[in-house]
Every structure is written in C-alpha cells, then in structure tokens.
Amino acid sequence: MTETIVGRGASRGGALFRDWFQEISQASERDRKTAYVFVMGSLGEILRAFDLLPIFPEINSLQTAVRRVAHDFLARAEDYGYSPDICGYVKADVAVQLAGGEHPMGRIPRPSLAIATNACNTYIKWAEIWERMHHCPVFTLDIPGSRSASFDEMPGSPGFERDRLYVQRQLEELVGLCQSITGRELSLDRLRQTMAHTNEMSRCWKEVIALNRSRPACFDALTEGTIYLGVLNALRGTEQGEIYFRELLEEMQHRVAHGLGTLHEEKYRLMFLGVPCYPLFRRFHEMFAEWGGTFVSSTYLWFAAGGMDAGFQYDLERPLESLAQGVLRSVRRAMDSMFFPSQPILRAAEEFGLDGVVFHPIKSCRTVSTGLADVRRDVMERCDMPSLTIESDMMDRRVVSEAQLKNRIDAFFEGLASRRLRAAGKE
Amino acid sequence: MKNLLPDWTGTSLDERLELCRDLVEDTEFPTVHQWKEQGGRVLGHFQVYFPEEIAHAAGLLAVKVRGAQLETRQAESHFGSYLCSILKSSLEAALSNKLPLDYFVSHPICDAARNLAAIWGRNLSYPAQVLYLPQNSRSAAAPEYLREEYRRLADDLGGVSDASLAESIAVYNRGRELLEELYRIKRETPWLLPVDEAYVLVALAGLIPRPEYNTFLEATLPLLRQRPARKTDKVRVVWEGGFCEQPPLDMLRAVARSCYVVDDDLLIGLRYILGQVPLDGDPWANLARAYLEQSSYSPVQRDEQRPKEAMLLQRIRDCGAEAAILAAAKMCEPGLDEQVAYSKTLDEEGIAYFVSEFEERMTSFDQVQIQLETFVENLVFD
Numbered sequence: 001m002t003e004t005i006v007g008r009g010a011s012r013g014g015a016l017f018r019d020w021f022q023e024i025s026q027a028s029e030r031d032r033k034t035a036y037v038f039v040m041g042s043l044g045e046i047l048r049a050f051d052l053l054p055i056f057p058e059i060n061s062l063q064t065a066v067r068r069v070a071h072d073f074l075a076r077a078e079d080y081g082y083s084p085d086i087c088g089y090v091k092a093d094v095a096v097q098l099a100g101g102e103h104p105m106g107r108i109p110r111p112s113l114a115i116a117t118n119a120c121n122t123y124i125k126w127a128e129i130w131e132r133m134h135h136c137p138v139f140t141l142d143i144p145g146s147r148s149a150s151f152d153e154m155p156g157s158p159g160f161e162r163d164r165l166y167v168q169r170q171l172e173e174l175v176g177l178c179q180s181i182t183g184r185e186l187s188l189d190r191l192r193q194t195m196a197h198t199n200e201m202s203r204c205w206k207e208v209i210a211l212n213r214s215r216p217a218c219f220d221a222l223t224e225g226t227i228y229l230g231v232l233n234a235l236r237g238t239e240q241g242e243i244y245f246r247e248l249l250e251e252m253q254h255r256v257a258h259g260l261g262t263l264h265e266e267k268y269r270l271m272f273l274g275v276p277c278y279p280l281f282r283r284f285h286e287m288f289a290e291w292g293g294t295f296v297s298s299t300y301l302w303f304a305a306g307g308m309d310a311g312f313q314y315d316l317e318r319p320l321e322s323l324a325q326g327v328l329r330s331v332r333r334a335m336d337s338m339f340f341p342s343q344p345i346l347r348a349a350e351e352f353g354l355d356g357v358v359f360h361p362i363k364s365c366r367t368v369s370t371g372l373a374d375v376r377r378d379v380m381e382r383c384d385m386p387s388l389t390i391e392s393d394m395m396d397r398r399v400v401s402e403a404q405l406k407n408r409i410d411a412f413f414e415g416l417a418s419r420r421l422r423a424a425g426k427e
Numbered sequence: 428m429k430n431l432l433p434d435w436t437g438t439s440l441d442e443r444l445e446l447c448r449d450l451v452e453d454t455e456f457p458t459v460h461q462w463k464e465q466g467g468r469v470l471g472h473f474q475v476y477f478p479e480e481i482a483h484a485a486g487l488l489a490v491k492v493r494g495a496q497l498e499t500r501q502a503e504s505h506f507g508s509y510l511c512s513i514l515k516s517s518l519e520a521a522l523s524n525k526l527p528l529d530y531f532v533s534h535p536i537c538d539a540a541r542n543l544a545a546i547w548g549r550n551l552s553y554p555a556q557v558l559y560l561p562q563n564s565r566s567a568a569a570p571e572y573l574r575e576e577y578r579r580l581a582d583d584l585g586g587v588s589d590a591s592l593a594e595s596i597a598v599y600n601r602g603r604e605l606l607e608e609l610y611r612i613k614r615e616t617p618w619l620l621p622v623d624e625a626y627v628l629v630a631l632a633g634l635i636p637r638p639e640y641n642t643f644l645e646a647t648l649p650l651l652r653q654r655p656a657r658k659t660d661k662v663r664v665v666w667e668g669g670f671c672e673q674p675p676l677d678m679l680r681a682v683a684r685s686c687y688v689v690d691d692d693l694l695i696g697l698r699y700i701l702g703q704v705p706l707d708g709d710p711w712a713n714l715a716r717a718y719l720e721q722s723s724y725s726p727v728q729r730d731e732q733r734p735k736e737a738m739l740l741q742r743i744r745d746c747g748a749e750a751a752i753l754a755a756a757k758m759c760e761p762g763l764d765e766q767v768a769y770s771k772t773l774d775e776e777g778i779a780y781f782v783s784e785f786e787e788r789m790t791s792f793d794q795v796q797i798q799l800e801t802f803v804e805n806l807v808f809d
Binding site for chain 2: 087120131139141142162165170361370372391
C-alpha cells in the first residue's frame with residue numbers, strides 16, 4: 001500500500017496538469033469557448049456549468065519560469081514596451097499572446113471571456129490588455145475585502161449581507177454574459193453539480209493543510225503544496241478534481257498514520273510567506289531541506305487557492321446566493337492572508353509548532369510583498385519567533401541571486417541551531 | 428474654527444502663489460497642525476479619489492495624503508524594495524507626526540497601496556481603513572453598493588445626517604466650479620498660468636477646509652485673468668501620469684519652460700467629479716452616482732465604457748494639445764502599464780508624445796529639460 005499511495009498526489013497531479021494543458025491546446029481546434037481567469041476568484045463553478053474552459057494565465061506564466069525560459073518571454077514583452085518594473089506574470093503572458101498563444105506546454109487559445117476580480121489590482125490591468133488585444137468581453141468582479149484588521153463582518157450581519165448582495169448581483173450579471181457568449185441557459189442542476197465538486201475539493205484541501213500539523217509533516221507546503229494547488233485551481237468544480245482531492249487526503253492520512261515525512265530527518269518546521277521563487281524552484285527548496293527545514297505551512301496555499309483553505313461548503317439548495325457568500329468569504333480570506341496575516345501566523349506558530357517564519361517578498365508581486373516587512377516587525381513584536389527575509393522573484397532571474405539566498409538561508413539555520421543549543425543548555 | 432491661511436487679503440497674486448507654494452512644499456503640514464490645535468479632527472485620505480464631502484459633513488478636515496519631500500528614516504524599515512516613493516514618504520509623514528491624523532482611509536488603487544491601511548493600522552493608534560470603491564463600475568448594483576459603503580464610512584466617523592451631507596456637497600460643488608474655472612484659464616490662456624502654479628493652487632485644496640479654499644480661489648482667479656503675461660510660441664501639451672505620486676515642483680517648472688501644459692491629471696482625485704453633484708433627492712445616492720457616472724478617469728479605475736486611451740485622446744482633443752507627456756512614477760505599476768496603451772494609441776493617431784519617469788525625491792531636472800527641449804524642437808521643426 002505504502003509504495004503505491006505515497007507520492008501519488010504529486011505524480012497524478014503532474015499527469016492531470018499535463019492533460020489539462022492538452023485540453024487547453026485543443027480548445028481552439030475544437031472551437032471550444034474559453035475564459036481567462038485568475039486564481040483568486042476564478043468562478044470555476046459558473047464557468048464549468050457553461051462548459052467554458054478556464055485558463056489561468058498566472059499558471060501559464062509561472063510554467064515558463066519553472067521551465068527556465070521565462071527570460072525569453074520577459075524580454076519579448078519588454079521589447080514591446082512593458083517596463084522591467086511591472087509584474088513578470090503579465091509580461092510573460094503578453095509575450096505568449098504576441099506569439100499567437102505559443103507556450104512551452106502547448107498553445108493557449110484566445111479568450112471568449114476574461115474575468116478579473118479586484119483581489120489583485122494587476123488582474124484588472126492585465127484583463128484590460130486582453131481587452132485591447134482580443135476585443136473580448138472582460139467581466140470585473142468586485143469582492144469587497146476586510147476594511148481593517150479588526151473587520152469582522154460575519155454572515156447574517158447587515159454589513160456582510162450588503163457585500164454579499166453586491167457580489168450576488170454581479171454573479172447574476174456574469175451568468176447573463178455567459179449565456180450570451182455560449183448561447184445557452186444556465187442549468188441550475190449543472191451549477192449544483194460543479195459546486196458540489198468544489199465543496200468536496202475545499203473540504204479535502206482544508207483537511208490536507210491541517211494534517212501537516214503532524215510530526216513529521218506529511219508534505220512540503222512549498223514544493224508538493226504547489227502541485228496540489230495547481231490541480232485545485234485548474235480542476236475546480238470538476239469530478240476529476242474531486243476524485244484527486246479525495247485520494248490526496250487519503251494519501252496524507254496514510255502518511256500521517258505511518259509517520260512518513262518529506263525529509264530524512266525533519267529538524268526545523270517553517271512557515272513560508274509570499275510567492276515561490278519559480279526560477280529556482282527546486283534549488284530554493286533544497287537550500288532549506290539541506291538543513292532539515294520543511295515548510296509545514298504557507299500563506300501561498302491560502303491566497304493562491306482563492307481562500308479554499310477555509311473549506312467553505314456551498315448550500316446547494318440556494319446555489320447563486322450561496323455561491324456569492326462562498327466567493328465573498330473565500331476571496332476575502334485570501335486577501336486577508338496577504339494584508340492582515342499576523343494573527344494567522346501566530347495561530348499557525350502554535351498549531352504547527354513552527355521553528356521559524358520565512359518572508360519572501362518578490363519584485364514582481366506587490367500585492368503580496370508590500371506589507372511583508374511590516375508584518376515581520378509586527379509578528380516579532382508579538383512572539384519570540386525567528387524569522388528570515390529573503391528577496392527574489394517569481395519570474396525574473398535577473399533579480400534572483402542563488403549565492404545571496406544561500407548565504408542568508410545558511411546564516412538563518414546557523415542561528416536556529418545555536419538557539420536550539422542555548423535552549424537545551426538552559427534546560 | 429479660525430481660518431488656517433494667514434491673512435492674504437490685499438496681497439498680490441505673486442504673494443498668494445508664494446503662500447500656496449510654501450504650504451504645499453512644507454513637510455511639517457502647518458495647516459493640519461493648526462486645525463488640530465483648535466481641537467479639530469483630521470481625516471487623511473490616500474490617493475486617488477476620496478469623497479471629501481463626507482468627512483467635511485462629519486466635521487473633520489479632509490487632508491490629501493500625497494507623499495512629501497521627506498527622508499524616509501522610519502518608514503523604510505516597514506517596506507521592501509521595488510516600491511514607489513509616495514508609499515514610504517506618506518507613512519514617514521504619519522510616523523514622524525509631521526502629518527498628525529485622527530483617521531486614515533485608503534482605497535485599493537494598486538497592489539502596493541492596497542497594503543497601506545493594514546500597515547497604518549499596525550503602526551498608528553488611530554483607525555485606518557479601506558474604502559472599497561467599485562471597480563465593476565458598470566454593474567447595475569454598483570450605485571447602491573457605493574451608497575451603502577459611503578454610509579458605512581460616515582457611521583464610522585460618528586454619523587452624518589442627510590442635510591449636512593447635502594450642505595457639504597453644495598460647498599464642494601462651488602469648489603468644483605472654481606477648479607473648472609482654474610483649468611479653463613490654463614486651457615484657454617496657458618501663458619497666464621504655468622503648470623507649476625496651477626498645481627500649487629489645486630494642491631492647496633487638500634490642506635485646508637473647502638469653504639476657506641473656495642473663498643481664496645474666488646478672490647485669486649480674477650487676479651490670474653488680469654495678469655500681464657505675454658503669449659509665446661510654446662507647444663501645447665497634456666501631462667498624463669500624475670494621478671498618484673506627484674512629480675517635484677521643480678520638474679513641473681522645468682516642463683513649463685518649454686511647454687504650455689493645457690490639461691493634466693495632476694492631483695486628479697481632487698477634481699475627479701466633473702460638474703455639479705445634484706442637490707435634490709438622496710445625497711448619498713447622488714454622491715455615489717457622481718463618482719460612477721460623471722467623473723474623470725485614471726489608470727486605477729476600471730470602466731469598460733471609457734477605455735483610458737480613448738479618454739486620453741479626448742483630453743488631448745478637448746484642450747487642443749499638440750502633444751502629450753506620458754509620465755509615470757518609478758515603480759508605479761498601473762502608470763507603467765498604461766504608458767504602453769497610451770503610447771500605442773498615440774502612435775496610431777499620429778500624436779507626438781514624450782515618455783518620462785519621475786520620482787518625488789528627484790533633485791536633478793537638467794536632463795529632463797534638455798530631452799524635453801529636444802522633443803519640442805523636433806515638433807516645431809518637423
């Protein structure tokens with residue numbers, strides 16, 4: 001059993017991902033309608049109910065970095081006029097669009113529709129680029145976030161209901177737009193089906209994340225976690241996705257039951273804040289793993305899942321109303337994990353038994369990175385937690401220095417080791 | 428409350444412009460301190476647009492937080508790299524208490540600035556919050572949502588009655604008339620009002636109560652009209668890229684040496700609503716609808732019916748400009764994104780443009796001036 005189940009999530013995740021890209025590549029040949037969407041508020045449930053194929057340009061872009069060809073794409077977009085100082089995902093995608101959809105993993109079709117939420121401002125600017133290039137309809141979905149750290153509007157409160165109603169009205173308008181694009185009516189039964197799939201995926205995802213409280217951790221939040229996250233987004237609202245996450249949960253439960261960790265010896269349990277360094281994806285992980293450091297938790301698994309880590313369960317009896325509530329709560333949670341993460345970090349420190357927190361601000365993503373230095377100060381004031389800040393990028397290798405990263409990481413672990421020695425001496 | 432400006436009655440136009448310049452460049456924000464000393468409360472609102480009418484009706488002084496020429500000694504450690512200057516200098520002004528506030532509001536205008544309310548909240552003792560202005564501005568649900576968002580803000584400020592909001596809208600309507608008049612002078616007789624002088628006259632609005640500002644402008648605009656200045660053969664241009672971080676005044680002066688800036692988006696948030704907000708009916712709904720339906724444009728506000736590049740073309744045509752200066756603050760993502768769309772559109776339309784980056788802390792402008800002069804010469808001799 002152990003031989004077949006362990007590692008299944010990663011290998012099947014990779015295979016599903018390749019299949020999904022193949023489906024995307026074939027979309028234009030089969031004249032299939034597509035929607036460009038983003039991970040925070042992808043609305044896969046509605047899109048799948050209309051048989052619109054969701055395409056995630058964020059994921060397309062990060063794939064160019066993982067495959068170490070991002071620099072060619074960035075250079076093409078910069079030659080076109082885009083500044084070196086804007087989001088690398090946007091630029092890689094612009095280059096893909098300029099090349100007629102040519103991508104290392106296949107061919108990206110033109111969008112029949114684009115949906116951008118306000119969870120990231122660059123989403124909106126990016127969608128405007130497609131609007132200009134492809135003259136496609138762009139739907140902007142406002143999801144009002146928390147107004148402050150102490151903002152606590154729960155379902156049923158007048159404030160929450162006002163925001164929910166706003167989201168619901170917009171979703172109804174989106175349904176109308178999808179109907180005009182596809183020429184078909186929304187089937188509420190089909191919508192319930194996609195929502196039910198998402199319910200199960202969310203439930204499993206929440207449990208998978210919680211299982212990493214075990215010692216040793218059953219998966220690395222940065223490497224394996226990113227694979228799972230890819231499937232979570234790509235197959236949201238599908239039966240395939242539901243099956244995958246059930247099996248993933250089964251794998252993690254098995255790993256925990258058998259004490260199977262990700263490293264030979266897990267010495268330090270870490271939390272990661274930010275977006276991964278995709279240009280050095282494996283190497284970045286190794287620089288921590290070599291010291292016995294495992295990422296047991298990461299805000300990336302929260303916000304890049306569009307807040308699905310909350311495990312929100314749609315009420316299928318009142319689909320659109322519940323979808324609005326779920327989108328509002330989940331995406332708001334995703335935003336909170338970027339802008340107000342102090343409390344969740346302090347909670348994770350206890351629940352996951354953290355030895356340290358790694359802050360990874362990057363040049364390309366100001367949404368996630370702008371507040372990290374301040375959050376670090378805040379967390380350090382509120383608890384005695386060692387931390388490390390390292391800067392690099394998610395796309396642009398020109399601002400990634402492996403040697404500098406390694407120096408900082410090595411020094412961090414030396415500090416953790418001497419802290420542990422000191423603590424042992426006191427005992 | 429006493430007036431915040433020193434007595435300017437009987438002073439010359441040059442003296443009044445100097446007064447504005449001094450106040451706008453003063454990093455100690457003396458008018459704000461004076462207001463506080465009189466027992467007043469201050470609401471600071473970060474760029475771009477904020478419905479000042481609500482703060483005014485609640486009895487607060489609404490101050491535009493637009494950065495400052497400050498050394499960012501304290502603020503630097505709260506931010507990472509690759510960020511624009513206005514974030515840092517605005518936080519510095521607050522942390523150092525040079526800009527003493529009782530309330531801070533920001534709107535998620537960009538990926539960086541949307542973090543500000545959270546950072547403020549972690550470091551300053553007064554309330555800091557986000558005002559979510561709609562990006563889906565054409566949704567049928569947007570006006571009602573925004574009306575409720577305004578009411579929520581007002582409740583948080585201690586409550587505002589319909590009558591006091593309506594009165595406040597009337598005060599700001601008068602301010603809008605005066606600012607429109609100021610821009611008319613710039614457009615029709617740009618030799619009477621160089622861009623740097625127009626800028627300080629507008630920026631003053633973000634530092635003092637609007638009734639006092641209106642009185643000042645009412646008395647000063649006639650002096651501008653009577654100014655004994657001669658028309659020269661400078662090129663008429665539009666400045667685009669001043670919606671958030673502000674270029675140093677010296678940079679605007681350098682531009683004014685070779686160009687008539689006949690329209691611009693400098694401090695556009697203070698001039699965002701165009702025309703008059705209706706005074707009949709529900710003032711909350713009127714204010715919300717005015718933002719959505721009778722407003723200007725900026726790279727940080729989505730409106731599918733008014734693409735930014737089409738709006739820029741309209742601005743250029745409406746003011747009879749021959750060229751555009753497409754500026755962007757360093758590290759300003761929306762500004763840099765929009766520069767591409769603007770330049771492609773102007774290429775298609777055969778309109779000349781000059782691309783430039785700036786930073787509020789720049790101190791040398793010789794190069795910009797030489798490049799701009801060359802650009803202008805090319806236009807003149809083309």
